[in-house]
Amino acid sequence: MNITLRELKGTGPGYYLLLAGLALVTLLGLGAVWFMEHQGHIVTGMNNQIVWGLPHVFAVFLVVAASGALNVASMASVFGKTEFKPLAPLSGLLAIALLLGGLTVLMLDLGRPDRLIVAMTYYNFKSIFALNIFLYSGFMGFVIVYLWTMMERRMNRFTPLAGLFAFVWRMALTTGTGSIFGFLVARQAYDSALLAPLFIALSLSYGLAVFLLVLMLACRGSGRPVGDALMARFARLQVIFIAAGLYFVLVYYLTNLYFTKHHDFDNFILLDGGIYTALFWLGAVLLGGVLPLVLLLHPRIGQMRRRIAACAALVIGGGFAQMYVTIIGGQAFPLVLFPGQQVSSSFYDGVVNSYSPSLPEWLLGFGGVAVAGLIVMLALKVMGFLPERLDDAALRMSGTTPAAATV
Secondary structure, three states, X not given: OOEOEEOOOOOOHHHHHHHHHHHXXXXXXXXXXXXXXXXXXXXXXXXXXXXXXXXXXXHHHHHHHHHHXXXXXXXXXXXXXXXXHHHHHHHHHHHHHHHHHHHHHHHHOOOOHHHHHHHHHOOOOOOHHHHHHHHHHHHHHHHHHHHHHHHOHHHHHHHHHHHHHHXXXXXXXXXXXXXXXXXXOOOOOOOOOOHHHHHHHHHHHHHHHHHHHHHHHHHHHHXXXXXXXHHHHHHHHHHHHHHHHHHHHHHHHHHHHHOHHHHHHHHHHHHHOOHHHXXXXXHHHHHHHHHHHHXXXXXXXXXXXXXXXXXXXXXXXXXXXXXXXXXXXXXXXXXXXXXXXXXXXXXXXXXXXXXXXXXXXXXXXXXXXXXXXXXXXXXXHHOXXXXXXXXXXXXXXXXXXXXXXXX
16 A cells, blocks of 8 residues: 555645635735835844845745645655655755745845846856856756655655755755855854854754644645654654754854953844844744753654644744844954954944844745745645645555645
8 A cells, every 4th residue: 555645635625715815815925025125224123244134034944844844745755764654755846935035035135136137147156156057957857756756655665765866956055155144254143164053953943843833734634544653753853953943052152252352242142232232032032942852852743733733933933033043143243353453443343243034025935935835835726735634543554655746
């Protein structure tokens, strides 16, 4: 008996209501882009000091989560964890959708989206931004091929190879995203090679959290059972991923404390940064890390679906807080233009830069999330990315070998 992948059938009013809500948020995001393009970025909270605002927080989170969402498929194809094979197609779909949502925000936040043509035709290979164009497009291509090998029975023998290439490229993608900040040596907040492994570690928990919420929502809405043993396995994985993320955050700040020139920045984020300090300790560490870590350690966690969903939501919220502190907080801390020298002028020297995101920025960010949601919902409706059954009995009987999708 094989696990059969089926599209969503008999969707009720709830499905179309959610679909309409996501479409509305997408339209509001496009309207925000139109408003900012015609009025200028003066209507945003960004300025000469903070040039990457809230939309970049959404975009980077979505890109990092896209990388992590592919982990479920990678564990099945690359690491031989056969219990995850029935969910590998959903994992690949989420990776593509989240990446497209993040890139949509990035493209529309450029100020001149049409200039993307220049970025795609003229390359400065010394720029990490140029290299990331190859990483994004390559990741998309590898995951599409990976999905094809999984869902076309004749191509199943190539799935392990395609999965390996997708996994390696996924690591390169997250490394490149972290290196965007790590290579900015002019800012004390970013000048660290640890940002690349930190982003990789964070992607694990962010991607799995998004995956769990989508899986539970889709299965609940379509009446498909999910086994307690499978959910318990996911909960244990999330505990490991959260712990890994907290560990690398700790190493990052401890490393900064080792270098005297970074002491002021560490003091700013950890103690005297106001909103950034609060978001770091309360959002990223406590609510997004320690609390879900403790809650998921319950011995019967597989039966506690609401707790798992709440912990996934906390991890996502903590992830946004972590990205906000990293991106916005790193720019808010004043630049050191002449190390070892005292500089005084009327142009923000030594002044913590202020930033307050505007409504259009919020709408654009949520618009990117809505784009990812629309892609997932429409794909689940027209193609078989989700197994008919995921209860423990069905997985034991099937040998966890997904059959070709029925469209």
